[in-house]
Amino acid sequence: MASIRTRITVSYALAFAATMFAFSAVVWAERRAVAFDDLRKSAANVADLGIRMLRLSGVGSEAMTIDTTSLTGRELTPRFKTSLDVLPGYVLIADSAHVLYLSPLVSSLGDKDQTQLSSASFKLQNGADSVITLDSARLELLLVARAERASASSPVRWVVAGVPTAPLDVAGAQVLFLALVVAPLILLISAGTAWTLAGRMLQPIEQMVNDVEAISDGRSLHRRIPVEDLGDEFGRLGTTLNAMISRLETSFAALRRFTADASHELKTPLTVLRADIERAMTTAQGSTDQLVALEEGLQETARMADLVESLLTLARADEGRFDLHREPVEMEPLVRDVAETANILGEAAGLRVSMPALQSITVLGDRTRLRQLFLNLVTNAIKYTAKGGAVELTLEATDGAAVFTVKDTGIGIAGADLPFIFDRFWRVDRVRSRGGERGGVGLGLAISQWIAQAHGGSINVSSRLGRGSSFAVTIPALPSVDS
Ligand code: ADP
Numbered sequence: 001m002a003s004i005r006t007r008i009t010v011s012y013a014l015a016f017a018a019t020m021f022a023f024s025a026v027v028w029a030e031r032r033a034v035a036f037d038d039l040r041k042s043a044a045n046v047a048d049l050g051i052r053m054l055r056l057s058g059v060g061s062e063a064m065t066i067d068t069t070s071l072t073g074r075e076l077t078p079r080f081k082t083s084l085d086v087l088p089g090y091v092l093i094a095d096s097a098h099v100l101y102l103s104p105l106v107s108s109l110g111d112k113d114q115t116q117l118s119s120a121s122f123k124l125q126n127g128a129d130s131v132i133t134l135d136s137a138r139l140e141l142l143l144v145a146r147a148e149r150a151s152a153s154s155p156v157r158w159v160v161a162g163v164p165t166a167p168l169d170v171a172g173a174q175v176l177f178l179a180l181v182v183a184p185l186i187l188l189i190s191a192g193t194a195w196t197l198a199g200r201m202l203q204p205i206e207q208m209v210n211d212v213e214a215i216s217d218g219r220s221l222h223r224r225i226p227v228e229d230l231g232d233e234f235g236r237l238g239t240t241l242n243a244m245i246s247r248l249e250t251s252f253a254a255l256r257r258f259t260a261d262a263s264h265e266l267k268t269p270l271t272v273l274r275a276d277i278e279r280a281m282t283t284a285q286g287s288t289d290q291l292v293a294l295e296e297g298l299q300e301t302a303r304m305a306d307l308v309e310s311l312l313t314l315a316r317a318d319e320g321r322f323d324l325h326r327e328p329v330e331m332e333p334l335v336r337d338v339a340e341t342a343n344i345l346g347e348a349a350g351l352r353v354s355m356p357a358l359q360s361i362t363v364l365g366d367r368t369r370l371r372q373l374f375l376n377l378v379t380n381a382i383k384y385t386a387k388g389g390a391v392e393l394t395l396e397a398t399d400g401a402a403v404f405t406v407k408d409t410g411i412g413i414a415g416a417d418l419p420f421i422f423d424r425f426w427r428v429d430r431v432r433s434r435g436g437e438r439g440g441v442g443l444g445l446a447i448s449q450w451i452a453q454a455h456g457g458s459i460n461v462s463s464r465l466g467r468g469s470s471f472a473v474t475i476p477a478l479p480s481v482d483s
Contacts, residue, residue: 013194040144054148089105144162329363381410
């Protein structure tokens with residue numbers, strides 16, 4: 001495929017050539033029409049002049065005008081002939097049936113041409129014109145006829161004047177010269193100009209391609225394409241590319257962070273597991289120490305299995321490979337079920353779990369995933385609330401949506417941390433939360449948010465440090481059949 005520059009130049013040259021051709025054709029036709037008109041006028045002038053001369057020299061009675069003794073039997077008398085010979089061009093004078101006079105130029109033609117000319121002349125109407133080609137003389141003539149006023153006494157009826165049409169060819173040839181010699185030259189110059197201009201116009205694109213090539217090697221994503229004029233198309237292209245590079249940079253960074261975090265989170269339990277196994281191997285068979293080491297190892301394995309399961313869930317969600325088994329889900333029984341688990345966990349943690357408001361509402365969703373989402377929020381609330389605190393669950397039907405809220409009186413989240421809590425592996429206090437009784441890895445909320453969004457819903461958080469948090473999940477409700 002030819003470069004854009006070549007395509008622009010070729011298109012321009014073609015368009016220009018077509019315009020030139022059309023222009024030349026119009027000029028050619030116009031020039032010929034004007035030249036033809038001029039010829040017609042000059043022939044008509046000669047014919048008029050002939051008629052006037054005949055009148056002035058007294059074309060009267062037939063006896064005075066016609067010489068019947070001539071070779072042809074009927075001719076104008078020599079007196080008339082001599083005075084008419086001054087008329088320029090090809091002139092023919094006739095009565096209704098005979099040729100009475102032929103100008104010297106006509107007389108110089110061959111017999112065949114003379115016959116052709118006189119028969120064409122007799123066919124002409126008064127004032128009409130006609131173009132004839134005399135074959136032997138290779139001559140094209142424009143004939144114009146003028147009729148003498150019909151009078152009984154005057155034998156002369158027709159004066160036909162002819163002029164060669166050669167000037168028409170000259171006019172055509174001039175235009176043809178312009179079209180064949182000057183036009184290609186202009187075309188060449190303008191194609192060259194188009195080539196140069198296109199090169200200059202496309203130069204920023206060339207520069208941009210080089211810049212993007214340099215940036216997209218993967219290590220220079222922090223660089224941006226210089227944008228000179230924000231208003232023009234190149235400026236907009238540059239801005240769009242910069243925005244794209246910026247998004248790429250963010251996602252590459254997130255990917256790198258995710259891989260590093262995942263490796264780190266897997267490395268820690270593996271180290272612990274290894275130490276446990278070593279301890280179990282070095283202690284006496286069946287001793288309490290060995291059992292403790294093995295139980296710890298088991299716990300680490302379970303923790304790792306959970307982590308890998310969460311990573312798998314998110315990876316599949318990212319790829320869009322996770323099918324939700326959507327069905328009408330009644331929220332009330334689901335929330336009651338979650339509340340039961342919350343009660344057991346809350347009791348163990350010394351918390352009051354209450355469920356003041358439950359409204360019945362149905363959504364279209366995946367029951368298992370919704371349960372996982374609600375349990376994530378409930379376990380977080382219990383995990384991050386100190387003994388003696390309270391956790392409250394509500395289910396409301398508002399504006400065509402089901403809103404499930406988990407409110408706690410726990411440690412709360414600082415305003416500055418709120419924007420990050422849905423990020424993968426993000427924890428308010430990474431060091432403290434791992435290993436202790438709050439041993440999360442920071443994937444729970446990321447998964448919860450994905451589940452809510454996959455249902456067309458969202459999660460809203462409001463929290464105050466030291467006062468507690470409130471997580472509200474909104475899921476669009478299934479329109480009821482009777483409404
Ligand atoms: P984790 O497994 O660490 O709980 P999550 O993704 O569920 O991971 O939560 C991310 C972080 O958000 C937690 O580490 C915690 O710091 C904060 N967080 C989540 N829920 C609450 C809550 N109810 N109260 C206080 N902090 C919370």
